Amino acid sequence: MSQPIYKRVLLKASGEALMGSQGFGIDVTVADRIASDIAKARAMGVEVGVVVGGGNIFRGVAVASKGGDRVTGDHMGMLGTVINALALATSLRKLDIDTVVLSAISMPEICESFSQRATLYHLSLGRVVIFAGGTGNPFFTTDSAAALRAAEIGAEAIFKGTQVDGIYSADPKKVPDAERFDHLTHSQVLEKGLAVMDVAAVALARENSIPIIVFSIHEEGGFAEILTGGGRKTIVSDN
Numbered sequence: 565m566s567q568p569i570y571k572r573v574l575l576k577a578s579g580e581a582l583m584g585s586q587g588f589g590i591d592v593t594v595a596d597r598i599a600s601d602i603a604k605a606r607a608m609g610v611e612v613g614v615v616v617g618g619g620n621i622f623r624g625v626a627v628a629s630k631g632g633d634r635v636t637g638d639h640m641g642m643l644g645t646v647i648n649a650l651a652l653a654t655s656l657r658k659l660d661i662d663t664v665v666l667s668a669i670s671m672p673e674i675c676e677s678f679s680q681r682a683t684l685y686h687l688s689l690g691r692v693v694i695f696a697g698g699t700g701n702p703f704f705t706t707d708s709a710a711a712l713r714a715a716e717i718g719a720e721a722i723f724k725g726t727q728v729d730g731i732y733s734a735d736p737k738k739v740p741d742a743e744r745f746d747h748l749t750h751s752q753v754l755e756k757g758l759a760v761m762d763v764a765a766v767a768l769a770r771e772n773s774i775p776i777i778v779f780s781i782h783e784e785g786g787f788a789e790i791l792t793g794g795g796r797k798t799i800v801s802d803n
Contacts (some may be wrong), residue, residue, distance in 0.1 A: 566792035573791070574714035575602065575723045576707065576761075577629055579648055581781040585619035590620065590651045598725075599655035599782060602692060602789035606661060611687045613717055614694045616652055618644030628667065638702035645706060645766065649696035650675070654757050662691045665769040668700030668709070680716045687717065707765040709748040715772040722774055723790070724761060725781030730798035749802050752778070775801035 577598060583590030605612050621644030624638065649665045656663040664686050665675040676682065678695060686693050698709040707724075714722045728736055731753070733743040750770035753760055760766065760778055770775055779786050780795040789795035 566608075567796075568608045568791045569793050570610060570720040570791060572613075572717065572719050573596070573721050573723055574613045574615065574710055574717070574719040575725065575787065576615045576710035577617070577652075577781055578706075578727075579617035579620035579644065580727070581725060582616070582651065587663070587694065588620065590648065592651075593672050595651050595655040598781065599659055599661070601650060601655060601785060601787040603661050604661045604785065605791055606690070608791065610791055612689075612692050613687070613713060613719065614649075614692065614765055615706055615713055616645055616648045616696070616792065617706040618642070618648055618693065618698075620648055621642070629725065630697065636703040638698075642697045642700070645698055646671070646674065646675065646696040649694045653694055656692055657776070662689070663694065664689060664691050665694045665696055666677075666697070668717035668752045675697045680703075683717055690798070693717075705762050706766070707761040708768070711761070711765040711768040711772075711774070714774050715768060720772060722769060723787065724776055724778045725787070726778055727781065727782070729780040729796045730756055731778050731800070735757070735759075745798050748800050750800055751802075753800055766800075769800075770802065777787075777794070 565596050578786050582590050584594040618641045622640050653663045653665050664679040668678050670677045683693050695713050698706050731745045736742045751767055777797050786795050790797050
């Protein structure tokens with residue numbers, strides 16, 4: 565088995581990825597496949613933290629766009645991420661992968677509360693740590709949560725699993741001749757306004773010198789392949 569380039573990484577998976585081809589909710593088959601990819605990374609000795617979005621269940625901005633309270637909407641979205649985190653943890657445990665869910669919102673009957681110390685302890689024991697509840701604050705996306713948690717745990721890279729195999733100048737599904745990038749700096753992503761992660765997330769990754777690796781979450785085995793230096797991806801780094 566090839567040796568991994570990274571020892572500790574943060575995987576950001578969107579809620580839409582868990583939805584699969586369904587219009588709503590969680591496709592268990594997809595959750596199981598993502599769990600299998602994470603299990604392959606663990607088999608290589610890579611420590612993995614995961615931030616999962618909640619867009620397949622609820623988006624806080626949807627409330628605000630219709631005149632509702634944004635804070636309440638974002639809290640509802642955070643609960644959606646907890647549901648997704650529990651589903652992904654279930655898929656990992658079916659593979660006998662020791663997994664813990666840490667939530668930014670305290671709900672002790674369901675999962676443990678997040679702290680940096682608890683996270684580092686669980687990672688040291690070889691557990692996959694799934695971060696739920698975003699940052700625990702309204703007005704911040706789960707992309708920002710991914711960059712924040714990556715910085716807190718000293719992750720060597722953020723793996724952003726998307727619907728496409730890298731970063732393009734426009735949505736390749738809508739613009740067939742969109743330019744694809746193999747490598748960009750954090751500043752170039754911000755200057756070009758590329759829809760990779762939100763501005764706060766990219767800026768935080770830049771400030772902490774954390775590369776962002778964008779790849780297709782739907783490519784089975786892609787996560788493990790990229791961990792060893794192969795695969796199709798776009799790397800955002802200042803090196």
